[in-house]
Amino acid sequence: MSYKRNDMKVAIVANPYYPVPPTKYGGTEWVVYYLIKGLLERGHQPILLGTGDSKVDCELISIVDKAIPFPRKSTPGFRQAVARSLAKTSIELKKIAPHVDIIHSMDFDLKNFSKYPNVTTIHGHIGFDNLPFFQARRGLSYISISKNQQAAFPDLDYVGVVYNGLDPAGFPIVTTPKNYLCFLGRFDWDKSPHLAIQLAISLGMRIKIAGKIDYGGVKYFKDQIQPYLSHPLVEFLGELSFPEKVVLISNAKCNLHPLLTRREPFGLTVIESAYCGTPTLAMRRGSMPELIEDGKTGILVEDFVEGYHEIEKCFSMDRKYIAQRTRTKFNYVNMTKDYLKAYKKVLREFDKSKN
Numbered sequence: 001m002s003y004k005r006n007d008m009k010v011a012i013v014a015n016p017y018y019p020v021p022p023t024k025y026g027g028t029e030w031v032v033y034y035l036i037k038g039l040l041e042r043g044h045q046p047i048l049l050g051t052g053d054s055k056v057d058c059e060l061i062s063i064v065d066k067a068i069p070f071p072r073k074s075t076p077g078f079r080q081a082v083a084r085s086l087a088k089t090s091i092e093l094k095k096i097a098p099h100v101d102i103i104h105s106m107d108f109d110l111k112n113f114s115k116y117p118n119v120t121t122i123h124g125h126i127g128f129d130n131l132p133f134f135q136a137r138r139g140l141s142y143i144s145i146s147k148n149q150q151a152a153f154p155d156l157d158y159v160g161v162v163y164n165g166l167d168p169a170g171f172p173i174v175t176t177p178k179n180y181l182c183f184l185g186r187f188d189w190d191k192s193p194h195l196a197i198q199l200a201i202s203l204g205m206r207i208k209i210a211g212k213i214d215y216g217g218v219k220y221f222k223d224q225i226q227p228y229l230s231h232p233l234v235e236f237l238g239e240l241s242f243p244e245k246v247v248l249i250s251n252a253k254c255n256l257h258p259l260l261t262r263r264e265p266f267g268l269t270v271i272e273s274a275y276c277g278t279p280t281l282a283m284r285r286g287s288m289p290e291l292i293e294d295g296k297t298g299i300l301v302e303d304f305v306e307g308y309h310e311i312e313k314c315f316s317m318d319r320k321y322i323a324q325r326t327r328t329k330f331n332y333v334n335m336t337k338d339y340l341k342a343y344k345k346v347l348r349e350f351d352k353s354k355n
Contacts, residue, residue: 006043008343010102011092012036013108014050016064016085021055024239025069025186025212027268028106028123029163031335038311038336049092060095064087070214102343111137117350119143119159119342125190125263125286126152141346146287149265159349160342163290164266165335168327170242171275174250175319180206182252182278184245184269187225188217192260194224199256199304201233203311207256210237210248250276254314257282258304270298274326277319281307287314291330297322319341 012035018026021033024254032048036056039046048054052062064085071078078273089108097103103110103118110118119141126134126149132152139160144150150158163325181203183196191282193209200207213221235286240248255273257280264286270293273280282288292298301307 007045008102008340009045009047010039010343011047011049011093011100011103012103012117013089013110014048014054014063015107016051016082016089017067017069017246019051020048020069021242024241027164030166030268031123032106034166034332035336035339037167037176038332038339042336042340044340045338047096049089050073061092063092065341070212070216071151072213072215072218074215078079085283102346104339106341109133109137110140114139117347119346121145121162122149123265125149125265127263133310141349145266148287148290152263159345160338162335162342163330163336164268165273165331165333165343166268166272166275168275168330169322171246171272172250173277173323175255175276175277178251178321180208180252181254181256182207182248182273183209183211183256183258183259184218184240184249184273185211187213187221189220189260190262192258192262193256194228195258195304196256197225197228197231198203199258199307200312201228201231202308204233205253206233206235207244208235208237208243208248208252210240212239231327246276249273249278252278254278254311255280255287255298256304258286259285262286264288272328273320273327274298274330277323279313279314279317279319279322281314283307293325297325 014020014032018029020029022029036046036058044054045115048056048058049061049063051067052065053067054060068081071232097116103113103116105120107123110120123145135194142156144158144161147161160305181200183193185191229236249272257270266287274297284300288300292300294300301310
């Protein structure tokens with residue numbers, strides 16, 4: 001294997017829940033889309049194992065005819081559809097594994113593919129509920145999406161940290177925002193958007209909230225969000241398309257990123273907002289100190305009680321600086337380069353193990 005070759009075949013294994021790129025919710029799927037774009041631009045040959053309704057410029061191997069997004073209520077039919085798609089993923093991956101240089105999984109379990117060069121990006125946070133899963137797979141190679149994510153389970157075989165990156169060109173820089181705050185993300189306890197609403201009401205500012213509700217957040221939304229929806233300062237936009245999302249975050253005075261219980265592994269909405277020049281007020285948890293330059297591209301606080309006193313600093317920040325710094329540091333070109341470094345490290349170690 002020549003590690004300088006520019007025609008590497010990379011099997012990218014996506015999930016069955018959303019197409020690549022997604023039509024609405026789907027941060028991981030946007031990352032996959034731009035990784036494919038980056039690999040193609042550098043002369044490599046990505047192969048996507050993903051939903052049949054994905055629209056990519058590389059070879060697509062369908063693991064399910066159409067995406068099966070998380071419903072608001074888990075049903076036997078949904079679980080069976082997911083199980084069938086995962087089984088098909090294994091079948092299709094076994095066919096092509098001997099003919100690619102490396103397998104890159106986006107959370108798909110590669111325990112049965114350890115005889116091939118492989119790496120898995122961990123997109124979710126690591127909690128007590130999935131520690132046994134990782135403990136049983138210490139022999140596999142992993143990539144984290146932040147340095148902090150590795151601290152949750154330092155015993156894994158990490159081959160690198162690769163920050164998520166998109167194409168900043170798709171986001172306008174807005175230097176004169178409108179007078180509202182925003183929240184964009186899932187409606188559940190992990191993301192705790194009720195704290196963003198409470199902060200906005202305490203400040204006497206309008207807040208626009210948008211995102212996805214699935215079966216993990218139905219009760220949360222009913223108990224914690226619905227009581228606020230009749231408030232004149234609160235506007236619920238639902239799940240947005242990409243253009244709608246860009247309008248929301250680019251015109252906001254500040255993006256709010258509350259994290260009551262979640263150890264955030266990355267936080268894609270933080271950099272999407274910053275592409276537009278919009279600062280983020282976030283709790284100092286998980287990856288937030290890696291994404292936000294405290295005092296310059298946003299403010300990090302212990303909680304949103306402290307945030308009440310600190311948020312004014314966000315309103316006077318240089319939005320051109322926020323956009324430029326984020327566009328330079330977090331983009332798909334840098335992400336692709338870092339993934340290629342990780343691939344080459346895996347391949348070198350794989351060859352050593354065979355000698």
